[in-house]
Amino acid sequence: MTRGVRLTPIRYQVLELIWGSHKAVKAYDLLDRIKPLQPMAKPATVYRALDFLIEQGLIHRVESLNAFIGCSYSGQQHEQLLLICKLCHEVEERAAEKVMKTLAREMKQLAFVAHSKSIEIHGICIKCAQPMVNQT
Amino acid sequence: MTRGVRLTPIRYQVLELIWGSHKAVKAYDLLDRIKPLQPMAKPATVYRALDFLIEQGLIHRVESLNAFIGCSYSGQQHEQLLLICKLCHEVEERAAEKVMKTLAREMKQLAFVAHSKSIEIHGICIKCAQPMVNQT
DNA sequence: AATTGAAATGTTATGGTATAACATTTCAAT
DNA sequence: ATTGAAATGTTATACCATAACATTTCAATT
Ligand SMILES: [Zn+2]
Ligand SMILES: [Zn+2]
Ligand SMILES: [Zn+2]
Ligand SMILES: [Zn+2]
Numbered sequence: 001m002t003r004g005v006r007l008t009p010i011r012y013q014v015l016e017l018i019w020g021s022h023k024a025v026k027a028y029d030l031l032d033r034i035k036p037l038q039p040m041a042k043p044a045t046v047y048r049a050l051d052f053l054i055e056q057g058l059i060h061r062v063e064s065l066n067a068f069i070g071c072s073y074s075g076q077q078h079e080q081l082l083l084i085c086k087l088c089h090e091v092e093e094r095a096a097e098k099v100m101k102t103l104a105r106e107m108k109q110l111a112f113v114a115h116s117k118s119i120e121i122h123g124i125c126i127k128c129a130q131p132m133v134n135q136t
Numbered sequence: 137m138t139r140g141v142r143l144t145p146i147r148y149q150v151l152e153l154i155w156g157s158h159k160a161v162k163a164y165d166l167l168d169r170i171k172p173l174q175p176m177a178k179p180a181t182v183y184r185a186l187d188f189l190i191e192q193g194l195i196h197r198v199e200s201l202n203a204f205i206g207c208s209y210s211g212q213q214h215e216q217l218l219l220i221c222k223l224c225h226e227v228e229e230r231a232a233e234k235v236m237k238t239l240a241r242e243m244k245q246l247a248f249v250a251h252s253k254s255i256e257i258h259g260i261c262i263k264c265a266q267p268m269v270n271q272t
Numbered sequence: 273a274a275t276t277g278a279a280a281t282g283t284t285a286t287g288g289t290a291t292a293a294c295a296t297t298t299c300a301a302t
Numbered sequence: 303a304t305t306g307a308a309a310t311g312t313t314a315t316a317c318c319a320t321a322a323c324a325t326t327t328c329a330a331t332t
Contacts, residue, residue: 028317
Protein backbone atom coordinates (compact mmCIF):
# COMPACT_ATOMS: atom_id res chain seq x y z
CA MET A 1 0.00 0.00 0.00
CA THR A 2 1.34 3.42 -0.95
CA ARG A 3 1.90 6.27 1.50
CA GLY A 4 -1.14 8.09 0.12
CA VAL A 5 0.56 11.45 -0.18
CA ARG A 6 3.27 12.21 -2.72
CA LEU A 7 4.92 15.61 -2.86
CA THR A 8 6.09 15.24 -6.45
CA PRO A 9 8.52 17.68 -8.12
CA ILE A 10 5.72 19.71 -9.72
CA ARG A 11 3.82 19.96 -6.47
CA TYR A 12 6.96 20.83 -4.57
CA GLN A 13 7.94 23.52 -7.06
CA VAL A 14 4.51 25.11 -6.85
CA LEU A 15 4.64 24.98 -3.06
CA GLU A 16 8.10 26.58 -3.05
CA LEU A 17 6.93 29.43 -5.25
CA ILE A 18 3.93 30.09 -3.03
CA TRP A 19 5.97 29.86 0.14
CA GLY A 20 8.56 32.19 -1.32
CA SER A 21 6.08 35.06 -1.36
CA HIS A 22 4.19 36.84 1.38
CA LYS A 23 1.80 38.03 -1.27
CA ALA A 24 -0.96 35.93 -2.74
CA VAL A 25 0.14 34.31 -6.00
CA LYS A 26 -2.03 33.86 -9.10
CA ALA A 27 -2.33 30.51 -10.85
CA TYR A 28 -1.18 31.80 -14.23
CA ASP A 29 1.79 33.60 -12.64
CA LEU A 30 2.75 30.26 -11.11
CA LEU A 31 2.39 28.72 -14.55
CA ASP A 32 4.80 31.26 -16.05
CA ARG A 33 7.32 30.68 -13.31
CA ILE A 34 6.99 26.89 -13.46
CA LYS A 35 7.56 26.74 -17.21
CA PRO A 36 11.37 27.17 -17.09
CA LEU A 37 11.45 24.15 -14.77
CA GLN A 38 8.64 22.17 -16.41
CA PRO A 39 8.46 23.36 -20.01
CA MET A 40 5.40 21.24 -20.75
CA ALA A 41 3.35 22.75 -17.93
CA LYS A 42 -0.22 23.75 -18.76
CA PRO A 43 -3.00 25.34 -16.69
CA ALA A 44 -4.19 21.92 -15.53
CA THR A 45 -0.68 21.14 -14.28
CA VAL A 46 -0.77 24.09 -11.92
CA TYR A 47 -4.40 23.76 -10.87
CA ARG A 48 -3.89 20.09 -10.00
CA ALA A 49 -0.90 20.94 -7.86
CA LEU A 50 -2.88 23.71 -6.19
CA ASP A 51 -5.81 21.37 -5.49
CA PHE A 52 -3.44 18.89 -3.91
CA LEU A 53 -1.70 21.51 -1.74
CA ILE A 54 -5.03 22.90 -0.55
CA GLU A 55 -6.26 19.40 0.32
CA GLN A 56 -3.09 18.82 2.33
CA GLY A 57 -3.60 22.11 4.17
CA LEU A 58 -0.32 23.53 2.91
CA ILE A 59 -1.82 26.52 1.15
CA HIS A 60 -5.08 28.49 1.16
CA ARG A 61 -7.09 29.95 -1.62
CA VAL A 62 -7.72 33.69 -1.22
CA GLU A 63 -11.26 33.90 -2.54
CA SER A 64 -11.41 37.65 -2.92
CA LEU A 65 -8.23 37.70 -5.03
CA ASN A 66 -8.49 34.45 -7.01
CA ALA A 67 -5.04 33.69 -5.68
CA PHE A 68 -3.15 31.47 -3.28
CA ILE A 69 -1.12 31.92 -0.12
CA GLY A 70 0.99 29.58 2.00
CA CYS A 71 -0.58 28.37 5.23
CA SER A 72 1.06 29.68 8.39
CA TYR A 73 -0.35 26.95 10.60
CA SER A 74 0.12 23.81 8.50
CA GLY A 75 -0.43 20.62 10.36
CA GLN A 76 -2.49 22.21 13.10
CA GLN A 77 -6.20 22.02 12.49
CA HIS A 78 -7.35 25.60 12.22
CA GLU A 79 -9.74 28.13 10.77
CA GLN A 80 -8.05 31.04 9.11
CA LEU A 81 -8.49 34.74 8.94
CA LEU A 82 -6.59 36.54 6.19
CA LEU A 83 -5.47 40.15 6.42
CA ILE A 84 -4.86 41.54 2.97
CA CYS A 85 -2.99 44.82 2.64
CA LYS A 86 -4.11 47.06 -0.21
CA LEU A 87 -0.75 48.83 -0.32
CA CYS A 88 2.01 46.22 -0.01
CA HIS A 89 -0.35 43.37 -1.02
CA GLU A 90 1.05 41.11 1.68
CA VAL A 91 -1.34 38.59 3.18
CA GLU A 92 -1.10 37.61 6.82
CA GLU A 93 -2.87 34.63 8.27
CA ARG A 94 -4.08 34.76 11.85
CA ALA A 95 -5.65 32.05 13.96
CA ALA A 96 -7.88 34.68 15.64
CA GLU A 97 -9.17 32.19 18.15
CA LYS A 98 -11.54 34.56 19.91
CA VAL A 99 -13.18 35.50 16.64
CA MET A 100 -13.47 31.87 15.62
CA LYS A 101 -14.99 30.90 18.95
CA THR A 102 -17.54 33.68 18.71
CA LEU A 103 -18.28 32.63 15.18
CA ALA A 104 -18.72 28.98 16.20
CA ARG A 105 -21.15 30.05 18.92
CA GLU A 106 -23.13 32.11 16.40
CA MET A 107 -23.31 29.15 13.98
CA LYS A 108 -24.53 26.88 16.75
CA GLN A 109 -27.22 29.37 17.70
CA LEU A 110 -28.37 29.58 14.09
CA ALA A 111 -28.17 25.78 13.74
CA PHE A 112 -25.97 26.19 10.69
CA VAL A 113 -23.51 23.34 10.22
CA ALA A 114 -20.33 24.97 8.96
CA HIS A 115 -18.01 22.96 6.73
CA SER A 116 -15.63 25.74 5.81
CA LYS A 117 -15.09 29.28 6.96
CA SER A 118 -13.41 32.09 5.12
CA ILE A 119 -12.69 35.47 6.66
CA GLU A 120 -10.89 37.93 4.43
CA ILE A 121 -10.19 41.47 5.53
CA HIS A 122 -8.94 44.08 3.10
CA GLY A 123 -7.23 47.15 4.49
CA ILE A 124 -3.88 48.66 5.46
CA CYS A 125 -1.35 46.66 7.45
CA ILE A 126 0.64 48.07 10.32
CA LYS A 127 3.85 48.28 8.28
CA CYS A 128 2.16 50.42 5.64
CA ALA A 129 0.22 52.52 8.13
CA GLN A 130 3.20 53.36 10.36
CA PRO A 131 5.23 55.39 7.81
CA MET A 132 2.23 57.63 7.14
CA VAL A 133 2.36 58.85 10.73
CA ASN A 134 5.84 60.26 10.15
CA GLN A 135 4.96 62.25 7.08
CA THR A 136 5.10 66.05 7.41
CA MET B 137 -27.03 69.63 -9.92
CA THR B 138 -28.15 66.05 -10.39
CA ARG B 139 -29.29 63.76 -7.60
CA GLY B 140 -26.09 61.76 -7.88
CA VAL B 141 -27.78 58.37 -7.89
CA ARG B 142 -29.91 57.12 -10.76
CA LEU B 143 -31.61 53.76 -10.59
CA THR B 144 -31.95 53.40 -14.35
CA PRO B 145 -34.04 50.65 -16.03
CA ILE B 146 -31.04 48.39 -16.55
CA ARG B 147 -29.87 48.79 -12.98
CA TYR B 148 -33.38 48.27 -11.68
CA GLN B 149 -33.87 45.13 -13.76
CA VAL B 150 -30.61 43.65 -12.50
CA LEU B 151 -31.57 44.52 -8.94
CA GLU B 152 -34.98 42.92 -9.38
CA LEU B 153 -33.44 39.70 -10.69
CA ILE B 154 -31.02 39.52 -7.78
CA TRP B 155 -33.69 40.34 -5.24
CA GLY B 156 -35.97 37.72 -6.74
CA SER B 157 -33.63 34.93 -5.67
CA HIS B 158 -32.43 33.76 -2.30
CA LYS B 159 -29.56 32.09 -4.10
CA ALA B 160 -26.49 33.90 -5.30
CA VAL B 161 -26.81 34.86 -8.97
CA LYS B 162 -24.02 34.72 -11.56
CA ALA B 163 -23.25 37.67 -13.81
CA TYR B 164 -23.69 35.73 -17.04
CA ASP B 165 -26.97 34.25 -15.83
CA LEU B 166 -28.13 37.80 -15.22
CA LEU B 167 -26.99 38.66 -18.72
CA ASP B 168 -29.10 35.85 -20.22
CA ARG B 169 -32.13 36.94 -18.23
CA ILE B 170 -31.65 40.61 -19.03
CA LYS B 171 -31.40 40.03 -22.77
CA PRO B 172 -35.15 39.59 -23.40
CA LEU B 173 -35.65 43.00 -21.78
CA GLN B 174 -32.50 44.66 -23.12
CA PRO B 175 -31.60 42.79 -26.31
CA MET B 176 -28.38 44.75 -26.73
CA ALA B 177 -27.04 43.85 -23.30
CA LYS B 178 -23.40 42.75 -23.12
CA PRO B 179 -21.17 41.65 -20.23
CA ALA B 180 -20.17 45.24 -19.53
CA THR B 181 -23.83 46.19 -19.25
CA VAL B 182 -24.33 43.75 -16.41
CA TYR B 183 -21.01 44.34 -14.67
CA ARG B 184 -21.59 48.09 -14.66
CA ALA B 185 -25.00 47.63 -13.10
CA LEU B 186 -23.50 45.25 -10.53
CA ASP B 187 -20.74 47.72 -9.67
CA PHE B 188 -23.32 50.42 -9.15
CA LEU B 189 -25.56 48.27 -6.97
CA ILE B 190 -22.60 47.15 -4.83
CA GLU B 191 -21.49 50.77 -4.39
CA GLN B 192 -24.99 51.68 -3.26
CA GLY B 193 -25.00 48.83 -0.77
CA LEU B 194 -27.98 47.17 -2.42
CA ILE B 195 -26.21 43.89 -3.21
CA HIS B 196 -23.11 42.03 -2.10
CA ARG B 197 -20.57 40.07 -4.06
CA VAL B 198 -20.16 36.51 -2.82
CA GLU B 199 -16.42 36.09 -3.29
CA SER B 200 -16.30 32.34 -2.89
CA LEU B 201 -18.95 31.85 -5.59
CA ASN B 202 -18.18 34.63 -8.05
CA ALA B 203 -21.82 35.58 -7.67
CA PHE B 204 -24.12 38.21 -6.22
CA ILE B 205 -26.79 38.37 -3.54
CA GLY B 206 -29.23 41.02 -2.43
CA CYS B 207 -28.37 42.85 0.78
CA SER B 208 -30.69 42.16 3.69
CA TYR B 209 -29.71 45.28 5.59
CA SER B 210 -29.66 47.94 2.88
CA GLY B 211 -29.40 51.44 4.14
CA GLN B 212 -28.06 50.46 7.52
CA GLN B 213 -24.29 50.61 7.68
CA HIS B 214 -23.18 47.07 8.37
CA GLU B 215 -20.62 44.31 8.02
CA GLN B 216 -21.99 41.11 6.63
CA LEU B 217 -21.63 37.45 7.27
CA LEU B 218 -22.93 35.13 4.58
CA LEU B 219 -24.19 31.62 5.26
CA ILE B 220 -24.08 29.57 2.09
CA CYS B 221 -25.92 26.25 2.00
CA LYS B 222 -24.28 23.51 -0.04
CA LEU B 223 -27.60 21.72 -0.52
CA CYS B 224 -30.27 24.30 -1.32
CA HIS B 225 -27.67 26.94 -2.35
CA GLU B 226 -29.55 29.64 -0.50
CA VAL B 227 -27.48 32.45 0.96
CA GLU B 228 -28.48 34.10 4.19
CA GLU B 229 -26.97 37.35 5.39
CA ARG B 230 -26.57 37.93 9.11
CA ALA B 231 -25.40 41.02 10.94
CA ALA B 232 -23.66 38.80 13.52
CA GLU B 233 -22.88 41.75 15.73
CA LYS B 234 -20.97 39.81 18.37
CA VAL B 235 -18.70 38.27 15.76
CA MET B 236 -18.13 41.64 14.16
CA LYS B 237 -17.32 43.27 17.47
CA THR B 238 -14.83 40.56 18.32
CA LEU B 239 -13.34 40.92 14.88
CA ALA B 240 -13.07 44.70 15.26
CA ARG B 241 -11.29 44.24 18.58
CA GLU B 242 -8.86 41.81 16.98
CA MET B 243 -8.13 44.23 14.14
CA LYS B 244 -7.49 47.02 16.60
CA GLN B 245 -5.09 44.86 18.55
CA LEU B 246 -3.20 43.97 15.37
CA ALA B 247 -3.27 47.61 14.25
CA PHE B 248 -4.78 46.56 10.94
CA VAL B 249 -7.04 49.20 9.42
CA ALA B 250 -9.91 47.28 7.86
CA HIS B 251 -11.67 48.77 4.83
CA SER B 252 -13.85 45.80 3.99
CA LYS B 253 -14.66 42.54 5.69
CA SER B 254 -15.97 39.37 4.12
CA ILE B 255 -17.05 36.36 6.12
CA GLU B 256 -18.39 33.48 4.07
CA ILE B 257 -19.42 30.21 5.68
CA HIS B 258 -20.19 27.16 3.57
CA GLY B 259 -22.25 24.40 5.14
CA ILE B 260 -25.74 23.06 5.66
CA CYS B 261 -28.59 25.36 6.60
CA ILE B 262 -31.18 24.52 9.23
CA LYS B 263 -33.89 23.87 6.62
CA CYS B 264 -31.74 21.28 4.87
CA ALA B 265 -30.44 19.72 8.09
CA GLN B 266 -33.84 19.30 9.74
CA PRO B 267 -35.36 16.80 7.27
CA MET B 268 -32.35 14.49 7.74
CA VAL B 269 -33.25 14.03 11.40
CA ASN B 270 -36.58 12.51 10.39
CA GLN B 271 -35.12 9.97 8.03
CA THR B 272 -35.42 6.30 9.06
C1' DA C 273 11.79 -9.65 -13.42
C1' DA C 274 7.09 -9.18 -15.30
C1' DT C 275 2.30 -7.76 -14.09
C1' DT C 276 -0.91 -4.68 -12.67
C1' DG C 277 -3.77 -0.93 -11.16
C1' DA C 278 -4.10 3.45 -9.05
C1' DA C 279 -2.20 7.93 -8.99
C1' DA C 280 -0.11 11.39 -11.46
C1' DT C 281 0.80 13.84 -15.51
C1' DG C 282 0.37 15.14 -20.53
C1' DT C 283 -2.61 17.23 -23.94
C1' DT C 284 -6.33 19.45 -26.34
C1' DA C 285 -10.17 21.99 -26.09
C1' DT C 286 -13.50 24.78 -24.16
C1' DG C 287 -16.23 27.23 -20.75
C1' DG C 288 -16.72 30.89 -17.39
C1' DT C 289 -15.42 35.47 -15.37
C1' DA C 290 -14.18 40.27 -15.95
C1' DT C 291 -12.31 44.55 -17.85
C1' DA C 292 -10.11 47.92 -21.26
C1' DA C 293 -10.86 51.21 -24.58
C1' DC C 294 -13.33 54.07 -27.32
C1' DA C 295 -17.90 55.67 -29.47
C1' DT C 296 -22.40 57.35 -28.70
C1' DT C 297 -26.44 58.69 -26.21
C1' DT C 298 -29.03 60.59 -22.36
C1' DC C 299 -30.36 64.15 -19.49
C1' DA C 300 -30.58 67.82 -16.38
C1' DA C 301 -28.43 72.33 -15.46
C1' DT C 302 -27.31 76.52 -17.53
C1' DA D 303 -29.88 75.77 -27.72
C1' DT D 304 -25.52 74.59 -25.26
C1' DT D 305 -22.87 71.86 -22.59
C1' DG D 306 -20.67 68.46 -19.79
C1' DA D 307 -21.01 64.56 -16.85
C1' DA D 308 -23.04 60.17 -16.37
C1' DA D 309 -24.67 56.27 -18.54
C1' DT D 310 -24.79 53.11 -22.15
C1' DG D 311 -23.34 50.86 -26.62
C1' DT D 312 -19.76 48.16 -28.83
C1' DT D 313 -15.69 45.52 -29.86
C1' DA D 314 -12.10 43.14 -28.35
C1' DT D 315 -9.35 40.84 -25.26
C1' DA D 316 -7.49 39.20 -20.92
C1' DC D 317 -7.90 36.34 -17.14
C1' DC D 318 -9.55 32.23 -14.44
C1' DA D 319 -10.71 27.30 -14.33
C1' DT D 320 -12.15 22.64 -15.70
C1' DA D 321 -13.65 18.63 -18.80
C1' DA D 322 -12.24 14.79 -21.17
C1' DC D 323 -9.28 11.52 -22.70
C1' DA D 324 -4.36 9.66 -23.48
C1' DT D 325 -0.13 8.34 -21.47
C1' DT D 326 3.27 7.65 -17.96
C1' DT D 327 4.96 6.64 -13.35
C1' DC D 328 5.63 3.77 -9.57
C1' DA D 329 5.16 0.77 -5.80
C1' DA D 330 2.83 -3.53 -4.49
C1' DT D 331 2.09 -8.10 -5.91
C1' DT D 332 2.97 -12.29 -8.45
ZN1 LIG E 1 -3.65 28.16 7.44
ZN1 LIG F 1 1.01 46.70 3.81
ZN1 LIG G 1 -25.83 43.52 3.51
ZN1 LIG H 1 -30.12 24.57 2.63
